[in-house]
Amino acid sequence: MAKRGVKLDYAYCLGKVIGAQGIADKELVDLSAKVAQVHQRLGEQRQAGDLGFMDLPDQPAQLLETILEEAARLSSIADDLVVLGIGGSALGATAVDMALKGALRYAQPAGPGGMRLFVADNSDPRFFGSLLDRVDLERTAFAVISKSGSTAETMSQFLVVKELLERRLGKEETLRRLVFITDPAKGNLRLIAKEEPVPILSVPPNVGGRYSVLSPVGLLPLACAGHDIQALLAGAGAMAEACASPELEKNPAYMLAALNYGFYQRGRNVLVMMPYATDLFGLAQWFAQLWAESLGKAQSLDGSTVNLGQTPVAAVGATDQHSQLQLYMEGPQDKLIMFLTLGNYGRDLSIPDLYPRIDALSYLGGRSLAELVQAEARATAAALASQGRPSYSLRLPAIGPEVLGEVIYLLELATVMTGGLLNINPLDQPGVELSKKLSYGLMGRKGFEAEAKQMRSLDAGDQYLI
Numbered sequence: 001m002a003k004r005g006v007k008l009d010y011a012y013c014l015g016k017v018i019g020a021q022g023i024a025d026k027e028l029v030d031l032s033a034k035v036a037q038v039h040q041r042l043g044e045q046r047q048a049g050d051l052g053f054m055d056l057p058d059q060p061a062q063l064l065e066t067i068l069e070e071a072a073r074l075s076s077i078a079d080d081l082v083v084l085g086i087g088g089s090a091l092g093a094t095a096v097d098m099a100l101k102g103a104l105r106y107a108q109p110a111g112p113g114g115m116r117l118f119v120a121d122n123s124d125p126r127f128f129g130s131l132l133d134r135v136d137l138e139r140t141a142f143a144v145i146s147k148s149g150s151t152a153e154t155m156s157q158f159l160v161v162k163e164l165l166e167r168r169l170g171k172e173e174t175l176r177r178l179v180f181i182t183d184p185a186k187g188n189l190r191l192i193a194k195e196e197p198v199p200i201l202s203v204p205p206n207v208g209g210r211y212s213v214l215s216p217v218g219l220l221p222l223a224c225a226g227h228d229i230q231a232l233l234a235g236a237g238a239m240a241e242a243c244a245s246p247e248l249e250k251n252p253a254y255m256l257a258a259l260n261y262g263f264y265q266r267g268r269n270v271l272v273m274m275p276y277a278t279d280l281f282g283l284a285q286w287f288a289q290l291w292a293e294s295l296g297k298a299q300s301l302d303g304s305t306v307n308l309g310q311t312p313v314a315a316v317g318a319t320d321q322h323s324q325l326q327l328y329m330e331g332p333q334d335k336l337i338m339f340l341t342l343g344n345y346g347r348d349l350s351i352p353d354l355y356p357r358i359d360a361l362s363y364l365g366g367r368s369l370a371e372l373v374q375a376e377a378r379a380t381a382a383a384l385a386s387q388g389r390p391s392y393s394l395r396l397p398a399i400g401p402e403v404l405g406e407v408i409y410l411l412e413l414a415t416v417m418t419g420g421l422l423n424i425n426p427l428d429q430p431g432v433e434l435s436k437k438l439s440y441g442l443m444g445r446k447g448f449e450a451e452a453k454q455m456r457s458l459d460a461g462d463q464y465l466i
């Protein structure tokens, strides 16, 4: 069995530790039976080819070769890679790049460590325009990532960039700076690539956007940025092995799902992911999409209206101890906290003892910042537990590609298991369609005249206060 580093500590979820708000032994037994049933269903779905994300740790060597070759080609002609993509086509690459290169990664010059990765996941012209102003177009490549090939934000950015590049560099040089990642058979990017020779990689059809970070969607940008994508996949593979058992007590993804589900049933409608590392904030944002789009559903699998879902919140420790913790400690008993802690920060700064006569400072002297932030993580979980407020911790030995692969796979499988426990479909997202269609109507897209009309009737009119 491959070596694994991530551990799940759930002591502060248990009734015997935190009292009546915690999960009792008997409940765990009941949850265990439910999990075993869903495990069987997931097995059938996997057999039917519906759970493509579970196969991503074991991708064909040939595909990885192709990804690495394309990354080498792009980095030979450009210093920066701009991803044009949104949602699941953006958040995974951001999460891993931010974790591995640091939240301040844009401040680093591009160099032997790989290309700088910019993820332009918004059609906001102020943001996108200033990004285009800052990069050197001659030394910038663009990865257009859209499974559907029709997402308005991504496709409009592509049109802007294509025209800009062509005007500046001509058609041939423009095409050299592009790569498409999309569905293997359909969509507008496929159509365009038939006419214009742009390299194109496929998103497996059975892998939805938010489960796609370990497919070319995440792997190509990450390889361009110089990250070890094989190590990322190896970590995911090790976690997949560790999550093979149908037994709750032997399967960390299932335990995570059971805890989230158990607490949701008890009215904990909010799940806060709070890594104690600024560089992991992108991971918390990636998880927010995974959890929200997968579990926020109107209908159960039997067709009845249920309107379920636990609201994910992305927080970061210790920063949000001084922003949100007051609410978590004393606000409604509707939250469950998932901490991510680090055994090793990869670097440390010792705190000098500059004022030995000031007690409120001298205790810090001789300690280190890693000791402080680790103590704060422990203290926050303990403080919450003392008020009967549950939390669990994913303990990461350090930040590295293997560990991130483990966490990604763990959370994806936990999400699908939670969907099974809730008896909803965690793989679709019907609720995002209406606003897309109404936007098409507003923007005058052919075929959406009815939506334009609907929009006029829905427009409530303006009621200004000032």
Ligand SMILES: O=P(O)(O)OC[C@H]1O[C@](O)(CO)[C@@H](O)[C@@H]1O
Pocket (backbone or CB within 6 Å): 086, 087, 088, 089, 145, 146, 147, 148, 149, 150, 151, 154, 209, 210, 293, 429, 432
């Ligand atoms: O990759 P695409 O097709 O551009 O979709 C981007 C995102 O849009 C959504 O469909 C929701 O609007 C997500 O599920 C998806 O990750």
